[in-house]
Amino acid sequence: MSDEPVKPRRISPRGIATRARIVESADQLMFVRGVTATSLDDVREASQTSKSQLYHHFADKTALVRAVVAYRGEVILEREQGRLERLKSFSGLVRWRNAVVQANALQNGAYGCGLGAMALELSDKDEQSRSALSATFAQWQKLISDGLRRMQTSGALAETADPDALATGLMAALQGGYLLAKAAHDVTPMEIALDMALSHIKTSLT
Amino acid sequence: MSDEPVKPRRISPRGIATRARIVESADQLMFVRGVTATSLDDVREASQTSKSQLYHHFADKTALVRAVVAYRGEVILEREQGRLERLKSFSGLVRWRNAVVQANALQNGAYGCGLGAMALELSDKDEQSRSALSATFAQWQKLISDGLRRMQTSGALAETADPDALATGLMAALQGGYLLAKAAHDVTPMEIALDMALSHIKTSLT
DNA sequence: AGTCTAGTGGACCATCGAGTCCGCTCAGCG
């Protein structure tokens, strides 16, 4: 309960690089196998490090998982910001839809959304990870709702529309689409889900 | 590759009961902890059985998991059939929505959809489970699309509407809603998602 | 040069978990 003792650990560039290697390796492994099914030895091997380094940089597996949650959140938000920050028309939303679908189509949707998968796996196990993931979802939705608000400003979207609710609906369609696509090994359900959400937004166009 | 040798094992009522106890216990545990995080010792203890019984009734953990997948699918389909088989109007769909939301609101959405959770966790690990889950999703969607078709027959829903696509969209909204609700510990996103899907269906009402 | 600590290698430990095995009980059937 020491409330963040401002850990006075000095860090060297080498240490930073090693830590980053560990987190990135863990991120990849946990993405394809899941968190629980990824062992620290897997991470050690993939990152070309040793056991002591893992425990030098992270208190335990939970701490590493939290670092992965944060890292993945950053990566996704950065990617989505690039895709959404200039969004200001319905056709832009369609382009975003196409990009997301195309990326997921590569493996017939075998890999879903890394954020959604972690949310389902960790929500009941680690409250801290859960709230971090929830915050990332909120930021992601804000990227969308901000775009919708720009559409309102430009007059493309009706003033009566609720950008936050529309963004939540779109995110749910996206996550549900990811899930059904993964289960079916087919991106079609994801396309249908996103098209439904877009169609719903369309009814609020001016 | 012996292609189902029609195992000639005789079964007694007692054996059936024990097997059922094991599957039900495993189902509950895997629902709250996840499949990987549930050990056979957990199952043994919860079902008041012994190790040898687990391996008497199931070849290995994978076989048990598959039995759980089948069991959970049956339970959910039975429940949903009861809710959906008489569906023939939009207000019936709204009642379904309310029932689903209310059930999930009990724990503030802490527990999601057992089917969706298993789909995400198992899709990459066991192809047989994946296809079974996918089939269950398909049947679930059929319960919905059949209801929508009845609405078409009665003239409530436009002939031009695509019941299968609408059902897929609704299911995606449901699953995405479950996921976001679980991450946020709040059912609101689930309500928004379902309302979006219903609103989308509404546009095809006559 | 000397010191101090972050960084590292890797052996080691304790536990857990999947799966095995053997011997017992119980119920049906001759």
Place this chain on the structure above:
DNA sequence: CGCTGAGCGGACTCGATGGTCCACTAGACT
């Protein structure tokens, strides 16, 4: 009554896994 096999109890094996420990190295600062 006694045989047989399903059903059962639980100790045991053994590899995997999270976590510890200690000795060594590199680099920054004096």
